[in-house]
Amino acid sequence: MAMTFSFFAVIAIVVVALIGALSGLHFVFGVILPYAAFAIFLVGFVNKVLNWASSPVPFRIPTTAGQQKTLPWISDSKLDNPTTTIGVIGRMVLEILFFRSLFRNTSTELRSGNLVHGPAKWLWLFALIFHWSFLLIALRHLRLFVEPVPFLIQGIESIDGMLQVGSPPIYISDLLIIAGVTFLFMRRVILPRIKYISLAADFFPLFLIFAIAATGILMRFVFRVDIVGIKTLLVSLANFSPVVPDGIGVIFFIHVALVSALMAYFPFSKLMHMGGVFLSPTRNMANNSRAVRHINPWNYPVKFHHYDEYEDHFRDVMKDAGLPLEKE
Amino acid sequence: MYDSDKIIPGLIIFVGLMTFPIWSSIGKAEPKPEPKIDTPAINQMVKKQCVEDTHFMKTSHMQMINDWRDKVLRDGERYYTNSRGEKVMMSLQNTCMKCHSNKDKFCDTCHTYTDVKPYCWDCHIQPKGIKQ
Structure with missing residues (x-):
């Protein structure tokens, strides 16, 4: 259902752009639509x-994925459990450019009656291929x-086209993005538990990006x-x-319409992980809560009433009652 | 707003990168390439036409030339029959460059504009007087 809906949503964009370009609405599809989409x-x-x-x-909620900084003779994991800003920057660079969290992915399977934990790198590899x-x-x-x-x-441009196959030359990134998007789609179809949790919001961007790549290659x-x-x-x-x-050929306007749809859809979708990855509190915080005091920013100012003040307040009454006092 | 000392600069960098084509073009004239066809060979022609029609040549000449190369070098075919039924010798230097002898004013104008670097001249000898 989710898949069918997403598929026909992309087809609808293609059809609308095709009809628009054939009926001569070149200014609408070539100028107004991309401007509006880019502004959105x-x-x-x-x-x-x-x-x-x-x-x-x-709170300080960094994921502690390695030895914390402790006694000087125990070596700490500076990237997987950073205590300094430099360490955090290193961790974020690895996260954003090389998807370190995904690299640490594991899978748990039942093999001949035993529960086996092992590395699972395929998703990391194809995600990296796709994004790069x-x-x-x-x-x-x-x-x-x-x-x-x-x-x-x-x-x-010249590195991407270095295979020099055909004219115009084939780009390596064109082949890789198709491979990447196909893998990301297939895992949502083939693995039952991934399929079960996949929504239209997961399939639509995949179909849209596939359609963008396909129209680009066709063009x-x-x-x-x-x-x-x-x-x-x-x-x-x-x-x-x-x-x-x-x-300009009709296919160009279809390509532009699909890209415009992607741009306009972007801020309201899961694709915002592009900005969100920088704001992940479990990755962008230093694990220094043993060294630095962090105060919850929404703490309201508490009215304290210390014992000194309490005693000052009730000294006479307490004296009459014979209670022990710290100051006479 | 929290962490504005990091988030505001981050957003400024983001918007700056995304609008690079807009601000990098400020104050620059818009040079539209105009390939010249006033070579001696073309000027002598009564009806000025290429091997195929202009639209086809504009969009697909690279595929045609690549096809020609394969036909000549791998299959030994030397003649191409165009859509007008004429037989044309498949040769970059003897057919294409005979008319379009002005590589720098014809080929290079659009190729530079769209950052296309064909490797024709890795093997072929390019017309004299043009620096690579």
Whole structure:
């Protein structure tokens, strides 16, 4: 049900864009839609992060995934249980760039009557492949937005196309992202327990990203488009003086509609883990609660009434009753 | 708001990276490539047309040239019949470059604009007087 719904939602975007492009609504699908989607993406993203930032984190809750800092002759795990800011930065870099938490993933199986715990790296590997190729593809697309093309982007472009298979050459990241997204989809279909907890919100981004990659690859190799015209359009979008040249293929508008859908959907979906990973309290806090006192930010000011004050207050009464006093 | 000393700079960096194409283009004229076709060979032609129509050549010339290379080098076929029924010799230097002898004003304009680096000239000799 969740899968069918997501599938037809993506098909609907494709069909709407196809009809729109065929009926000549090039300005709507080439200018207005991407502008609106990009604005929703930026404002929605910032708004979401600010909303998160308005919630306090009451306790030090870093995951202690290694030996804590203790006596000087016991070596502590500086990255998996950091006590310093540098350690936290190291942990976050490993987390964000290399998905260390996922690397530590284990699986528990029943093998010939025994419960066996073992490493489970496939998800980590394909997640890494998927995210890195997505990043490279996004960066590579800057060649169509920026003139002159930055040196770094040219470098990514030539490394990505270094197989030099065919003309235009095949990009390695194109093959990898399809492999990655296929794996992430298949695990939700094949593993019964993952399938059971998968919702439309899990399938929709996968189908959407698959459709974006597929239309991109089709545009490059099958339904050829006028790439100079496309760059003229995209550069004019970046300059806020939009011009839609004639003769750009229909597939381009489908691709743009899908990307716009992804951008507009982004701030309201699980894809916000892009910003959320930086705000994970179990990863971005130093485990120094034995060294530094942390006060819960929502503690209200408590009115203390110390014994000294109590005695001052009731001294006469206490004296009359014969109670022992600390100060006479 | 909590941790604003870290979150606000983080958000500024994020928005800065995402809007890179916008702010990096401020103050730059928008150079649209215009490939020149005023070579002596083309000027002599009565009807100025390429091997196939302009739209096809614009979008798919790279696939065609790649196909030509495979046909000539691997299958030994030297002639291509185009959609007008004419027989054309499949050769970069003797067919394409005969008319489009101005590589720097024709090929390179769009290739530089879209950051395409074809490896034609790894094997072929490029026209004289053009620096690599």
